[in-house]
Amino acid sequence: MSHALIADLGGTNARFAIVPLNEYQPQEIEVFACKEFDSFFAAATKYLEVCSLSIQEISAVVLAIAGPVNQQVIKFSNNPWTFTKEEVESFFGDGIRVALLNDFDAMGHSLEVLSTDDYIKIGAGNDIDETAPAWVIGPGTGLGVSCVVPQEKANIVLPGEGGHVDVPSCTAQEDYIMSFLRERHQRVSAERVLSGMGLENIYEALAKRNGLDSRLTAKAIGEAGKNNDALALEALEQFFVYLGRVVGDLVLSVESRGGVFIVGGIIPRYIELFRLSGFRHAMSEKGRMSDFVGKIPTFVVTAEYPGLMGCANYASYLANESS
Known part of the structure; x- marks a missing residue:
């Protein structure tokens, strides 16, 4: 049986796996910290040393990359690794088909193979x-976005860098946060408030508003929130509200009756707080279009490795094209 080597390469971690072609559950998953390797090729070599397959048993390689892939030299948004597709093809050798996807293209391709057990409806x-x-x-290390357009065969996943759009400001508190961050960054993109770094930014701004000089890590904020720390809970609530505002703007751009699927490493950790938050209200708070937006269903993906599942799905397209 032919297999694909699949990898979800983020800003913090590189997740490698193998999967039989036309199957979608990744096997032999290894998660490496990107900072421990000088390059993708060093990490890939390490994975090939520990996985059960030889390179001769691999017929396709699909990489999901945290950054744009429609360029000669692949550069990550939050990771110093660089390479070209030709270098990847040379590394794996002749006869192995290689595809490079944006990480949220891979997330988009996962929608076809997720089961209803892999996500939770919100609101x-x-x-x-x-x-x-x-x-x-x-929201994760950065903020990824993709739009999926269903087709009879392979779905179309529209590329983009939606995490770098402008972030809306609709309340006095949000005005304060924007002003606070504008002094540091001039332009404040959605990723500045909707990412691990973004949660830290929100917390620091709210602390400053309360006369405190404090910045915690995203993990520490989450732990404090679970212990009912008022400032941490306020920061998390604002984070969820910002997500609602950005999601609502996406829905206004494309009427996504197929739903909005929230992935990444942050929201699933705080799912009960998220259920009770102002996310849905902020999402649908769109004036005359509130009813239009409010009808769109939203889900939190709880599958552990949806990016790898999307890579596995795309590997099946490669296999079927060449057969």
């Missing part, structure tokens, strides 16, 4: 219309 909204477009958005 109101009609059932999924599987023939309609869907959005995937995920």
Whole structure:
């Protein structure tokens, strides 16, 4: 049986796995800290040393990359690794098909193979219309976004860098946060408030507003929130509200009756707080278009490795194209 080597290469971690072609559950998963390797090739060599397959048993390689892939030299948004597709092809050798996807293209391709056990519905909204477009958005090391357009065969996943759009400001508190961050960054993108770094920024701004000089890590903020620390809970709530505002803007851009799927490493950790938050209200708080937006269903993806599942799905396209 032919296999694919798949990898989800982020700003913090590189996740490697193998999968039989036309199957979608990744096997032999290894998670490496990117900072421990000088290059992708060093990490890939390490994985090949520990996985059960020889390179001769691999017929396709699909890499999901945290950054744009439509360029000659691949550069990551939050990782110093660089390489070209030709270098990857040379590394793995002749006869192995290679595809490079943006990490949120891979997330988009996972929607076809996720089961209903792999996500949780949040708030109101009609059932999924599987023939309609869907959005995937995920705060993590950065903020990724992709739009999925269903097709009879392989879905179209529209590329983009939606995490770098302008962030909305709709309340006095949000005005203060924007002013605080503008002094540091001039332009404040959505990623500045919707990422691990973004949660830290929100907490620091709210602390300053309360006369405190304090910045915690995202992990520490989450732990403090679980212990009912008022400032940490306020920061998390604002984080969820910002996500709602950005999701609502996406829905206004493309009527995504296929749903909005929230991925990434942050929201699933705080799912109960998220359920009770102002996320859905902020999402649908769009004036005359509130009813339009409020009908769109939203979900949190709880599958542990949706990016790898999307890579596995794309590997099956490669296999079927060449057969």
